[in-house]
Amino acid sequence: MSDYKPSDIESKWQQYWDNNKTFKTDDSDRSKPKYYVLDMFPYPSGAGLHVGHPEGYTATDIVARYKRMNGFNVLHPMGWDAFGLPAEQYAVKTGTHPRITTEKNVNGFRRQLKSLGFGYDWDREINTTSPDYFKWTQWIFLQLYSKGLAYQADVAVNWCPELGTVLANEEVIDGKSEVGGFPVIRKPMKQWMLKITEYAERLLTDLDDLDWPESIKEMQRNWIGKSSGANVDFAVKGIDEKISVFTTRPDTLFGATYMVLAPEHELVQKIVDSGKKEEVDAYLKETEKKSDLDRTDLNKNKTGVFTGAYAVNPVTGKDIPIWIADYVLISYGTGAIMAVPGHDERDWEFAQKFDLPIVEVVKGGDVTKAAFTDTADGVAVNSTNDEISLDGLKVDEAKERITLWLSEKGLGEATVTYKLRDWLFSRQRYWGEPFPVIFVDGKPKPLPEDQLPVMLPEVEKYEPSGTGESPLATIEEWVNTTDPETGKPARRETNTMPQWAGSCWYYLRYIDPDYTEGPVSKEKENYWMPVDLYVGGAEHAVLHLLYARFWHKVLYDIGVVSTKEPFQKLVNQGMILGEMEYTLYRGSDGNFLSQDDLESYEGDLTRIKVTAEQLSKKGDGFVINPQNAGRPLTVIHPDGKREEKSDYFTASDLENDLYVEARSYKMSKSRGNVINPDDVVEQYGADALRLYEMFMGPLEQVKPWSMSGVEGVYRFLKRVWRMIVDDRSGNLLPEIADVEAAKAQEKALHEAIKKVTEDIEGFRFNTGISALMIFVNEAMKWEKRPLSVMNDFLLLLSPYAPHLAEELWLKLGNEPSVAHQPWPKYDESKLVDDSKTYAVQVNGKVRGQINVPMDQAKNKDLVLEMAKSEPGVLKYLEGKELVKEIFVPLKIVNLVVKG
RNA sequence: GCGAGAGUGGUGGAAUUGGUAGACACGCUAGAUUUAGGAUCUAGUGCUGCUAAGGCGUGGGGGUUCGAGUCCCCCCUCUCGUACCA
Structure with a gap:
């Protein structure tokens, strides 16, 4: 060995570190300050690591090694987020048990990570699919249940009748199944929900103290979506019912000219006029077919139907029609709105379309042309009845006044609402944590702790049951069990937990991976928590990090952990894109397209991949360089066929500049730009x-x-x-x-x-x-x-x-x-130099340099004297009047001249 | 639409509080060495000027300052997130 040959030395040292447990964390030493560096653990896919993984992992490895060398007791572990869909899909296809696929993939990932020389303490490796681990995931679920934070509800899932299965959101594309393209409808099923909404306020306020990127905090704030307003009750005419609405603009109550219920609203059937029933039912059926995506369609073409019923505006006393429309969502607020078309864009559009009255109650715009939504300068008008007047008040004052009035009259109250919804915690899948719950006489009952872990049964096939239930529902001998406390016959919960479950608390298990009395021992938790540095991709900005924070707070409340927040500092690594690609586009008519034409062009495009040496810079872009245009390039036809060509261009093609698109794309298999x-x-x-x-x-x-x-x-x-x-x-x-x-x-x-x-x-x-x-x-x-x-x-x-x-x-x-x-x-x-080099400027432009001995460097008179006699500077001073001398010690000299 | 971030050589990017813009690297050019090299070494390389002196340069326009990539105002473009949230 003489030359630098990494292959000769790298495996040798990897073995050395392994054999000597170089990176084993000494848990007993409490004399050193601790430093807990955490990577977002990977899902061990069959494809292996991509270059995005080592980016964050190298960063944390550098920090871990650095901190260790600086006398810290460093915890730097790694593990596997191994439940999840791909292994299950592979099992459906091939019959291979997901456990086997997972084990194989984990081995591959571990080998790859070791081959990169990361200094993990492999004695702490964890795997979310191991019974020793998910026992405690189930245990945490029991804690959530006993705190009343887990409940069952009928929630619509993506049901695909042709496939006989429920699909995850990402498996549904444009309302059709990703596999096969079959229609997907929304079908209500009994599901476990976690009451994350109960923690909304704490999840919001505790963000403030975290050392996280501001963008991530902002995304979480938006996700939680706190808004303050008022609930207002509207009486329904003719029957003894009230419709409660949430509004952030109670000041516009006088302008509420109609109401809208979400199609799923519980009062829909009660209030609908018999003459309208057919029409309403048809509409409800229509909306049921729509996916969430359709309902929030970009074209915002609003649909709706009049119920024939009326409500009474509590301040104007006027009858206002009640409509049903799917632009009102059942999941937000009360599922019903008061529509103020004059001052809400959506209501305005709807009112325009269905010819509903628009009243101006805030002055400042022209409500016949558009909704006026400015809350800073608007002043209330047309807002007076016998008891109260808002006229002349600014929006904020009007809000306050009317809210007070409403609550005095028992018609409403100030209310805070969050966008955040409860967490749908059931998946109709095999490869996930079983719930530690049985049903006795049809009622859910948590299993006692000593029954944990609830293991997954062995199954013959992994196909969905066909009823929408998970494959577990077909294993009679597993589903049918007895209540360990009463001996009564019982059925097991056949849903499993979502992939997020295991990743919600894994950072705690690393601290104490073999602990048998709980998820983590108190003493070690106290020493190691919180995580000092957490590095991972920004794709987990909201869900993973919000769910994990939620669980952590629950664990904090029951005394399992000692910190309010799990991750003190968070850093997101940026995505690594493929190599820069240069593409020229050609339309079906044979003409080359410039960048500007591209967007409006409708026909098929031929893509011509050229190399950097075939280009030259022109203006802001790159054009084909005629000298090298004849070199080989790749032509990709609209049908995806590739062709290698030389001398692709004719002389007349090159008469005009052909501008090329230069950019790099996300790595993807289909693009063929993945780096292994x-x-x-x-x-x-x-x-x-x-x-x-x-x-x-x-x-x-x-x-x-x-x-x-x-x-x-x-x-x-x-x-x-x-x-x-x-x-x-x-x-x-x-x-x-x-x-x-x-x-x-x-x-x-x-x-x-x-x-x-x-x-x-x-x-x-x-x-x-x-x-x-x-x-x-x-x-x-x-x-x-x-x-x-x-x-x-x-x-x-x-x-x-x-x-x-x-x-x-x-x-x-x-x-x-x-x-x-x-x-x-x-x-x-x-670090100190013997001399200081000053740049000497004349009127802010550098005209020379002078070298001053360090001990004289702050001597203003001397430095200025030297500056003024520097030949390069001198010629800019000659014949001019020196009006000002700037001397900033150890920085710069600037001579200001006039004339 | 809304929210956040970013625009610097041919390319990736430096410039810690306003103080010599382009560190470091890629690429390129020339030379040296080598059987050869995607090896190594030397020199050069923002643009524009005949080598020069100079001029121009941090998306565009204005401003503050002795001095602006950095601060302020307006505009443009791109990326990410989000999307009927009442």
């Missing part, structure tokens, strides 16, 4: 992959992959090798010597230490790497490379490229491993 980490490791090694993933750009940012970028960092690693090793003999270079470092060498080292340290602390891994590169570029010029300097450099490198660092560390005669060495400290005094 295994291939990168094989070609360039794990260290190069790790380094490249960090060097691409800021962690949080979306960024395109580039293979030549990988080569760039690979070349850097080779340089590091050659900085220390003679690549012909494999021995240490003669330049390496145990000598005292020269001043310049110390300066280079300490600059690197400072930059790398600060950049890891600030999650700026890309610029940290550039600091390492600058050091190596410098050190390669040194005739003597002091051992101590080289050693410190390797420690700086080690979180990024641990295999290479270990190997060279050993070659320099040190004991492995670098992982437990103390992190180098920089010394500010070694």
